Amino acid sequence: MAGEWRAHLATLGIVAFAIMALFFADVRSMVTIWWTASTFGHCLFVPLLIGWLVQQRLPGLRKLEPSVWLPGLLWLGGGALLWLLGAAAGVALFRHAALVLMLQGATVALLGRAVSRALLFPLFYGFFMVPFGEEMVPPLQLVTARLAMVMLDMVDVPAHLEGIFITTPTGYFEVAEACSGAKFVIAMAAYGVLVCNVCFKSWTRRALFLAGALGLSVLANGVRAFATILVAHLTSVDAAVGFDHVVYGWVFFAIVMVLVMAAAWPFFDRKPGDPWFDPKALKEVRRATVNPLMAGGMALALVAAAPLWLAVSSAAADPLPTELRLPQVAGWDRTDLRPAYPWKPRFDGADHLVMGRYRNADRRIVDVAIATFDRQEEGRELVGFAQGAADPDSQWVWSSPAPAPQNGLGEQITAPGPVVRHVVSFFGIGGGALTGSKAEVKLATLKTRLSGGDQRAVAILVSAEVGEGRAADKAIADFIHDSGDMQLLADRSIGIR
Template sequence: MAVEWSQGAGAVHPAPGWPRALTAMAVALTALLVAFFPTFTSMVETWQRSETFAHGFLIVPIVAFLVFRLRHELASLQPRPCLLAVIPLVLITLMWVMGELVDVISVRQFAAVLMVPALVWLVLGGEITRRLQFPLAYLLFAVPFGEFMVEPMMIWTADFTVGAIRLTGVPVYRDGLFFDLPTGRWSVVAACSGVRYLIASVALGTLFAYLMYRSWTRRLIFVAIAILVPIVANWLRAYGIVMIGHLSDMRLAAGVDHLLYGWVFFGVVILLMFLIGALWREDHLSTGQNSGDKTPGTGVAEPAPRTGRLVTATALALLLTVSGPLYAGWMNHRDLGEVQGLGSGPLLVEGWQAASEADAEPWTPGYRNARASRGGLVVQEEAGHAVGLHIDYYRAQHRHGNMVGWANTLAGRHRDDWRQHSGGRTAVPGIDRQGDRVLLSGPDGRRVVAWRWYWVGGRLTTSGHEVKAREALSRLLGGRDDAALVVLYADYRNDPAEAEAALAQYAAQALPQALRLLDGVAGP
C-alpha cells in the first residue's frame, strides 16, 4: 500500500529511500545513546539538580516538533549518505575522547550532542541536513552550559545596583559583593546573578526568532535582544528589590517574596519582549520568502541510492560511535606510575635558609588531590622576610582528582576560614610567563600574598584552559597528564608590597630550580 502525506490540496509521496534510511538512522542513534549513555545521563542529572538548566527536559520534544513541521519538505528529498561526514564525526569523537581523558564534562556533553547532526549528515546526506540545520543546532541548548557566567554577572549586578542606589541618593557602603544601607545589609549571591534568566531567555528567544521570522537579519537582531534584555532586567530587578526593602524598612522583599518579585518581574519583561517582537512577525510568509530557502520539490523523487552506500555509512557510524568510549576506557586503565623525585621541605637556594617555627607558620594552598607535595618557608640569611614555595604535583588525574577545576582554589572551597581577593598579575625576571597575584585573608587577621602558576608540558602558564588542552593532547597521544601547581607566598601586615620585595628576590632563584625539579619528576 502506497504511503501519502497530505499537504494542502495535494499529497506528497515519500522518496523511495526513506524506509531504509530511517532504519539506518535509528540504528546509528541507538548506538550513540548506548555508547555515550553516561554522558547523556550526566546531562539529565544536571537538569534535575539545577533549576538553571531545567529547560533541558523540553529541548528534545521541541526538536521533535520542529522536525515534524518539516516532514513534507523532507519527504520530497531523497536520502543520500555522505561519506564526507566521516571527517567531522572523527573530529567530534576525538573531542569527546580528550574531554573524557581529562575529565571535562562540558566537552564530553557538547561532543555527544554534536554527534547527532554528524550522524544525520553521514546517513541521510547534506541536503536533508541543511533542511534540519536549525532543529539539529537547537539540540545544543540541551547541554547544561553557562555557569562560568555566574561570577562576572554577579559583579555586574552589584556594580549597577550600588551605582543606581547612589544615584537615588541613598548612602551605601560596598565591600565586594556585600553592601550596607542604613536599613540593612544586602549581598549579590549566585541566584541573583541572572544567569538562569539569561539562559532561559536565549533558549526561548532563539526558538521564537526561528518560528516568527524568515529574514536572518530579524532573527539575529531578536536573539541579540534576548541576550541583552534579561541582563538589564536583572539589574533593574536587583535594584528594585533593594529599594523595596529599604523603603519598607526591610519588611518587604527580604524573604521568600524576594525570589517571587524577581520571577514575576522577569516574566513580565520577557512577555513584553515577545509581544513587541511579534509586531514584526513573518510566519505568514512562505518558507522560501526572505530566507533564501528553495521551495521543496513536488515532482517524482529521484531513485534511491544503492544499498551498499547506505550499509557503508551505517557501518562507519557504528564504528566511530563506539571507538571513542573504547579507546578512552583503555587509556584510563593504564598505569601512569607513581610520582617520585619531588622531595620534601623548603626549596633552598643561595643566600636563603630554612625558616624556624618562630619565623612564621607555613601556609598551604586550598588545592586537593595532589599525588605529591613539597613546601616550606625560607628566610634570607641576613634576617630577611620569611617567604615560601609550595608545589603540588598531579598525575593520573582521571583517577585521583583534577588540579584545574571548580573545587580547587587558593583559598580552598573546603575551608571556611580563608577568603580570596583579586590581586592582578606579577612578573619574575627570567620567567617568560606572568603569574597570578592573589591576596588572601585568613583566621586571626592573617594576610597572605600569593603568586601562582600552573606547570604543564614543561612550561608555566596561568590559563586553566591551556592546562586542560595540553593534558588532553598528551593523553590522546598515549602520554601522561602530569601537571603541577607552583605557588610562592608570604605573609604581610598592611601593604603586600612589604613582603613582595623579598618574594621577588627568592622567586628569581627558586623558580628556575623548581622548573628543573619538575622536569626531572616528569621524566622522559
C-alpha cells in the same frame, strides 16, 4: 518510500544507541547537570522542543526521500575528535558538545542532504542541550555589581564597591554566583533563538530581537540586585532577603520574557501556517547509492576510534615521590599563627596536598599550598569547576582578579568578616613551564595525554591576607622572589629533578 524511511531510521537508531551507550558516562553527567544545576534546568526541555520542531516539519519531510550522504561522516568524525580532545584535556564542555555533534553527524550521514537541510534548525538547536556558559559567571557578577552601584548612586544610597561586594550603611551584600544572572542569560539565549526561528523570517529582525533579549536580561538582573539592596536600605536585610527570593525565584524571568515578547510582537514576520521549507527545491539534490548499513558501520568505526586511542595513549603514568614536603625558604620561617579565617584550596583527587604558613623578619605572613597528581582524569583535575583557591563548598568566594607575576594567576577571594585574601597560583604539567593560564593547562594536559607523555601535574599557591598593616601583594611577591626558582620547586614536587 516508506520502506526506505524505515531502513534509514532503523540504521540511525542503531548508531545513535551505540553513541549513547559508548559515551554513557558523558550522557549521564550531562543529564545530571540538567537536573541538579538550576542554571541548566531549561536544557531538560530542549529534547522535547526538538521533537516539536521535527513534528512541525513532518508534512514536508514525508515528501522527501532519505539517502546516505557520506560527507556527513566528516561531521560525525569531527565530533569524535572533539570528544577525544575533551577527554584528553579534561574539558567536560567539549565532551558534551561532541555527543551532540556525533548525533548530528549520524543524522546527516544516514538521512541525507535533503532531509538534513529540512531539519537544519532542529539539528542546530541540539547545541542547547550542552551545558555551557559557566565561564560567563564571573564577568556577569562584576557587571551586575557595577549596574547596581550606578543605580544606587542615582537614588543617593551611599555604597562602596569592592569586586562583587557592595557595602551600604545597612549591610554587606555579595553578588554571588547564583545572583550573576547567568542562568537567565543562558535560558534567554535558548528561548530567544527558538523565537527567532518560529516567529521571524528576516535575519535582521532575528539579530535585533536576540541582542535586545540578551541585553534586557543583563540589565534586568542589575535592576533586581539594585532593588534588593534598596529594599534593605529602606527596611531591613531580612525583608530584602524575602523580596529577593520571591522576585528571583518566581517573577523575574517571567516578567523579562513578557516584556521581550510584548516588544517584539508587532514585528513578527512569520505567519501561522507558513511552510518551513520547500520540498520541491530539496528534491533536486542527488541521492547517494551507498547502502545505509554500510554507512552505519563506517559511522560506528569512527565513533569507537576516539576512546580506543585515548585508552592506548594514556595507559601509563610516571610515579610521584612518595612524600611531598614544603620548601625551606631563606628569610622565612614556618609559623603556627592562626589566620583570620581558615583557608584551604580544593584539589579533588590530588595524590598529595600539603600546606604551611611562613613569616619573615618584616612580620609578613604567607600561606603556601602544593598539590600534585600522577595523572589527571575525570574528577581529579588540576583546573576545573570547584578546583583551586576558592572551594565553593566553603565560605570562601571569588571576588575579583588580583595582581600576579606573568606566569601566575592572581585572584582575590573573600570569606565572612569580611576577610580578604590574594592568591597567586602556578600550574605545571609534566615538567613544562609554569603558567597561570587555565587554558594553557588544558592544552598541555591534552598534549601529554594524546602523545603518551609525562602526565604528572602540580599546583603551587601562595596566598596572603589583606588588611590594615598587611600588604598582601608585597608579602606574596617577596616570598616568590626569596623562593628562588619556582620552576625548580614545581619539578621537585612531582619528582622530575
